[in-house]
Amino acid sequence: MSGRTAEPGVIWSRPERTGRGPRPAYSRKDIAGAAVRIADADGLDAVSMRRVAAELGCGTMSLYNYVPRKEDLHELMADAVIGEYDLSREPSGDWRADLLDMAYRTRALMHRHPWLPRMMSPVHGFSPNGLRYLEHALSCMDSLEVTYGAKLELLAMLNGMVTTFVSNELATAERTRSLPWSEEQEQAVRGAYLIRQLAGGEHPRMSAALAEDNGPIDLEAGFDRALRRVLDSYVA
Amino acid sequence: MSGRTAEPGVIWSRPERTGRGPRPAYSRKDIAGAAVRIADADGLDAVSMRRVAAELGCGTMSLYNYVPRKEDLHELMADAVIGEYDLSREPSGDWRADLLDMAYRTRALMHRHPWLPRMMSPVHGFSPNGLRYLEHALSCMDSLEVTYGAKLELLAMLNGMVTTFVSNELATAERTRSLPWSEEQEQAVRGAYLIRQLAGGEHPRMSAALAEDNGPIDLEAGFDRALRRVLDSYVA
């Protein structure tokens, strides 16, 4: 398959098998699966070419036969988990409800694969499963009479909000993973610092915000509210 | 300053100078400035301890006197650029206009420092300049009669949208930076792939979206529209 050294190219343009030479020992699904397993277990940073190769049981450099650059491995991972959407159900006709449902499923996907928000970018949207996802999302909006550009814009906005929201949900938890001390210690130290800082007397509003006692914060409710707001704003 | 090896702690809790020993040769501003200069010029990934130290003109390990972990260097960078906001202007009283203005300034900031979206996280919000920013943003909403929690939620949502939007604006440009070939080549290859993929006949809506000719897309207008929608949704 063309030269050995790096050159521009999308991983999805490469055929998995060309016919010549020994049969490849692994499929793209195998490789993506191994990488996803590692990322789920130990975080995205633990996904190294060496580690993935070891997980597969092959030499490090053999991976480069399947995946010319590490970035392509990431594309494989994104595509694999996007493939977890069940797109078989037909849209109900109520685009607001359908999009909201998709957003909830995206959130669930991100909770299952906490590294996903970090690699959300328009670039990953055009993998095979990404395209299927986009097509399905557009089909949910068939009853909406605006340009496809506007539909994609709405979709990008929704997914952006979901990403932002879930990132915030997972922030401390994911951050702590790589740290050598516990999440409690980290939060205690940061909390103490914040209190000390606000004690200065400047930032009165931030102090008030911190002092505000609004019971247990319901993340779920905030998610729902935020999304409905965006969707409602499109009714007009 | 306490032990040498890593332990939980916020960089901002460390005094810059303790009195004992020789005067530090550099200030945090110097260090942050060097790191920001490198990131602006060659991307966030080019910011390594070695490179920053070289830029400053000191030995690599000397940096660790100022910054116990690389992550703290990132916090310094974020704080430095957040400090670029001019917060001296008093809020006008029209919170929608003021927040919109802040969002525009955030976008400008991100265009000036294209690595900023990548490190947007609630964690960085509590640096000294981050706190000043938050206090100012809250002061813009003084006339809004909701809890501070709701105000911070709105702010997070707005900043999330700005981050998402600017990320999309910068995606290909920033991605290409690290690649050994040009942005044109990359886009050509990806475009060719997309067309080939859509030619399959599945994904009819995506094909239509691609075929749609809506003149030059006005990113600026999209930004404005998206933000106003979110703001409007809060009027009720």
Add this chain to the structure above:
DNA sequence: AGCGCACTACGTACGGTGTACGTAACTAGG
């Protein structure tokens, strides 16, 4: 005044990373 200690400075070294390159084995197309 002067001692001691906390601090600055920095070289070396270790274990990790992505990946360029060389080589050997293999298999399908001509």
Add this chain to the structure above:
DNA sequence: CCTAGTTACGTACACCGTACGTAGTGCGCT
């Protein structure tokens, strides 16, 4: 059958974050 294109994989290089040892410096305390 032969040979070209592929798979497989070990070695090697440049770079990364950073633990640790050591030397020099000057403030704070006695």
